[in-house]
Amino acid sequence: MILHPTVIANLLAAYIASGMVLYAVFYGVQILKSWDIQNGHELQLVLERKTYLISTLLSYVFGLQLLSLFLYIFTADNLTPLFVGAMCAAGTLNVGSFGYPTLVLKIVNFIVAGLWLVLNVADNQGYDYPLIKKKYLLLAFVAPFIIMETVLESAYFMSMEADVITSCCGSLFSSERVTGIGSEMASLPALTMMWIFYSVMVCTLICGIVFYFKGIGGYLYAALSLLMFVISLISIVSFISLYIYELPTHHCPFCIIMEEYHYLGYLLYILLFGAVVSGLGVGALSPFRQVESLQAMLGGFIGKLALASVILYAVFTALVTYKIVFSNLIM
Amino acid sequence: MRAWIEKQRYIIDFTISSLLRRKVKNFGLLALYTLIVFILASTMFFTYSIKKEASLILKDAPEIVVQKIVAGRHDLFPASYIETIKKIRGVAAVESRLWGYYYDSLVSANYTLLTPPSNGSPTHNVKSSAKTTVVESESGDQQAVDMAKPLFELNGAVLEPETLIIGNGIARLRNIGKGDYMPFLAFDGKVINLKIAGVLSSQSELVSSDLMLITEDDYRKLFGIDKGYVTDLTVAVSNPSEVAMVASKIKKRLPQARPIIRDEILRTYDSIFNWRGGMMIVIFSAAVLAFVIFAWDKASGLSAGERREIGILKAVGWETSDVIQMKFWEGAVVSLTAFFTGVILAYIHVFFTGPMVFEPALKGWSNLYPNFELTPFVNIEQLTTLFFLTVVPYTVATIVPIWKAATIDPDSAMRFTGE
Numbered sequence: 207m208i209l210h211p212t213v214i215a216n217l218l219a220a221y222i223a224s225g226m227v228l229y230a231v232f233y234g235v236q237i238l239k240s241w242d243i244q245n246g247h248e249l250q251l252v253l254e255r256k257t258y259l260i261s262t263l264l265s266y267v268f269g270l271q272l273l274s275l276f277l278y279i280f281t282a283d284n285l286t287p288l289f290v291g292a293m294c295a296a297g298t299l300n301v302g303s304f305g306y307p308t309l310v311l312k313i314v315n316f317i318v319a320g321l322w323l324v325l326n327v328a329d330n331q332g333y334d335y336p337l338i339k340k341k342y343l344l345l346a347f348v349a350p351f352i353i354m355e356t357v358l359e360s361a362y363f364m365s366m367e368a369d370v371i372t373s374c375c376g377s378l379f380s381s382e383r384v385t386g387i388g389s390e391m392a393s394l395p396a397l398t399m400m401w402i403f404y405s406v407m408v409c410t411l412i413c414g415i416v417f418y419f420k421g422i423g424g425y426l427y428a429a430l431s432l433l434m435f436v437i438s439l440i441s442i443v444s445f446i447s448l449y450i451y452e453l454p455t456h457h458c459p460f461c462i463i464m465e466e467y468h469y470l471g472y473l474l475y476i477l478l479f480g481a482v483v484s485g486l487g488v489g490a491l492s493p494f495r496q497v498e499s500l501q502a503m504l505g506g507f508i509g510k511l512a513l514a515s516v517i518l519y520a521v522f523t524a525l526v527t528y529k530i531v532f533s534n535l536i537m
Numbered sequence: 538m539r540a541w542i543e544k545q546r547y548i549i550d551f552t553i554s555s556l557l558r559r560k561v562k563n564f565g566l567l568a569l570y571t572l573i574v575f576i577l578a579s580t581m582f583f584t585y586s587i588k589k590e591a592s593l594i595l596k597d598a599p600e601i602v603v604q605k606i607v608a609g610r611h612d613l614f615p616a617s618y619i620e621t622i623k624k625i626r627g628v629a630a631v632e633s634r635l636w637g638y639y640y641d642s643l644v645s646a647n648y649t650l651l652t653p654p655s656n657g658s659p660t661h662n663v664k665s666s667a668k669t670t671v672v673e674s675e676s677g678d679q680q681a682v683d684m685a686k687p688l689f690e691l692n693g694a695v696l697e698p699e700t701l702i703i704g705n706g707i708a709r710l711r712n713i714g715k716g717d718y719m720p721f722l723a724f725d726g727k728v729i730n731l732k733i734a735g736v737l738s739s740q741s742e743l744v745s746s747d748l749m750l751i752t753e754d755d756y757r758k759l760f761g762i763d764k765g766y767v768t769d770l771t772v773a774v775s776n777p778s779e780v781a782m783v784a785s786k787i788k789k790r791l792p793q794a795r796p797i798i799r800d801e802i803l804r805t806y807d808s809i810f811n812w813r814g815g816m817m818i819v820i821f822s823a824a825v826l827a828f829v830i831f832a833w834d835k836a837s838g839l840s841a842g843e844r845r846e847i848g849i850l851k852a853v854g855w856e857t858s859d860v861i862q863m864k865f866w867e868g869a870v871v872s873l874t875a876f877f878t879g880v881i882l883a884y885i886h887v888f889f890t891g892p893m894v895f896e897p898a899l900k901g902w903s904n905l906y907p908n909f910e911l912t913p914f915v916n917i918e919q920l921t922t923l924f925f926l927t928v929v930p931y932t933v934a935t936i937v938p939i940w941k942a943a944t945i946d947p948d949s950a951m952r953f954t955g956e
Contacts, residue, residue: 208815211814212921219929226933270929284918287807
């Protein structure tokens with residue numbers, strides 16, 4: 207294990223998040239089992255109070271999840287000099303087999319935790335907690351993933367060994383060590399990808415606007431925003447990064463969050479994550495529009511989510527387009 | 538949106554005035570919090586800037602250093618091997634070095650003795666070795682000399698036979714200077730007196746504090762090393778992507794050789810300082826834990842006045858979530874104040890006053906410390922890490938107490954005031 211302060215911070219955040227989720231799940235299961243809003247029993251009162259605690263806990267977990275996602279990549283990037291063949295975070299994550307799975311889990315968990323919060327906000331607007339069981343079912347579903355993420359992250363950091371000078375150095379560089387993939391990630395052809403990105407983005411935005419004004423195609427928009435999220439991530443690897451680095455061979459999706467590029471990556475990723483969470487929220491809430499106690503509020507809330515998602519995607523596209531147009535790289 | 542911001546503003550307003558009403562209680566917490574942040578921040582600032590310093594110095598080191606290993610120990614390097622290494626394709630230059638340590642029992646300190654490279658100009662690129670590791674370093678890589686600023690300045694002194702040039706740390710320790718004589722006990726028991734021809738400039742003290750420059754003849758006389766041997770070699774390789782290949786070829790042709798690549802030296806330094814910094818943080822984590830317990834206790838031990846306050850707030854129409862929000866802002870105000878105060882104090886401590894508290898633990902052990910000023914170096918990574926190590930545990934520790942306080946029933950809160 208590498209006893210680096212940032213590694214310790216990462217692990218601490220993971221354990222804290224897991225601990226909070228476990229605590230929340232413990233009461234979540236009780237709520238699933240014994241929740242009965244009609245009942246005036248003492249247990250019911252206790253559970254009603256606990257819902258405040260759980261939603262507070264989970265909003266913290268959600269914030270922590272977002273921060274730790276970036277901290278994780280930051281750490282990977284900082285540990286780069288310790289490994290033979292690693293040139294940036296992409297190489298460090300390739301050390302050991304748990305680096306990338308942890309990252310994927312972190313992204314998935316962030317999105318699902320965000321969805322949970324969307325559900326939570328909607329639920330709190332109804333006087334009779336109409337979505338409470340679904341909410342806690344989702345929580346019970348997320349919890350194993352967050353625990354798994356912690357386990358994988360621990361395994362990843364614990365198994366790391368820096369390639370330091372050994373008493374016989376000769377063995378190190380001659381060994382058949384599989385070096386990291388470095389910054390040259392496999393990527394799709396830039397021009398094709400650019401067409402796909404812009405056309406799907408236009409479809410998504412149109413669909414979102416139609417949904418906002420007409421209220422039709424909510425599920426389609428949710429699906430499109432998920433698709434757009436994936437396409438955007440691929441696009442970052444495929445062509446967006448090229449224009450940011452102004453280097454036709456550098457495809458790394460991680461270096462853009464570094465200081466050299468004015469931390470632009472943070473903005474891009476936050477826009478993307480925000481867009482996908484609110485976009486998926488539209489789909490997640492749509493089935494409950496007919497619920498009696500939510501009828502009055504939910505339509506407006508879903509509309510706001512869709513609008514937020516559309517705006518975030520639009521800003522993302524504008525930013526990317528700006529970078530491409532004003533880049534010194536001409537392809 | 539506007540309404541939401543306004544609401545938060547009012548809550549923050551209320552929170553701050555309520556914090557100020559209980560100055561003494563909150564001040565204790567704030568002071569302790571600041572102290573914790575200060576300690577951790579000092580540790581991190583110090584290790585990071587030392588790491589930075591080391592990597593800046595090593596940037597101009599030669600690509601490969603070759604030592605000879607006998608029975609797992611560092612041994613003198615036969616000069617005849619040089620030709621073998623020169624023949625390897627890709628090698629730009631090979632330079633032999635003579636250096637070693639001399640223990641001065643008078644002041645119980647180890648000096649690093651080095652003969653400047655023969656073709657060396659006075660501002661040649663030489664660095665003393667750090668005593669902590671197997672890491673040694675470099676001399677005349679011609680390219681590096683052209684590019685880099687010299688690591689130490691000879692201040693116009695000329696090295697002649699029977700003279701030596703000493704580092705600033707030695708001059709300070711022994712209270713000697715230019716023109717003085719310094720006695721050395723040679724390998725055969727004879728005393729050799731060398732005249733000090735000059736003192737190295739203090740700007741390079743981090744690397745030259747314990748350094749002595751000495752002529753080759755004097756060096757061989759002092760340690761009894763035969764003409765056919767040198768301490769080790771430096772190999773310059775023109776193409777960076779060939780470094781590993783050249784190193785493995787050296788290993789193949791000279792099985793006794795131990796080539797060390799510059800990147801490995803960098804990695805090792807990084808690891809050492811990471812380890813030291815991490816170790817300090819692990820030790821201080823006990824303090825953080827104590828602080829977290831303290832924060833938990835503070836947050837759950839509501840005074841009767843506070844209970845009544847929450848009771849009244851709820852009676853006048855605040856919801857549980859509003860009280861939680863208020864408490865959240867309270868935590869945020871305390872955390873941010875403590876965090877920034879601690880960081881600023883640590884910055885002053887490390888970069889302006891010399892890190893008095895942590896220096897011995899983080900720098901290593903030696904009687905001959907370099908006196909140097911660290912270049913301020915703080916980045917987002919350090920601050921984020923610090924945030925995770927201090928603010929996150931504090932916040933988490935206070936969630937449950939906050940919730941407990943926020944769900945008090947208004948009637949019971951106002952009934953049992955006892956004030």
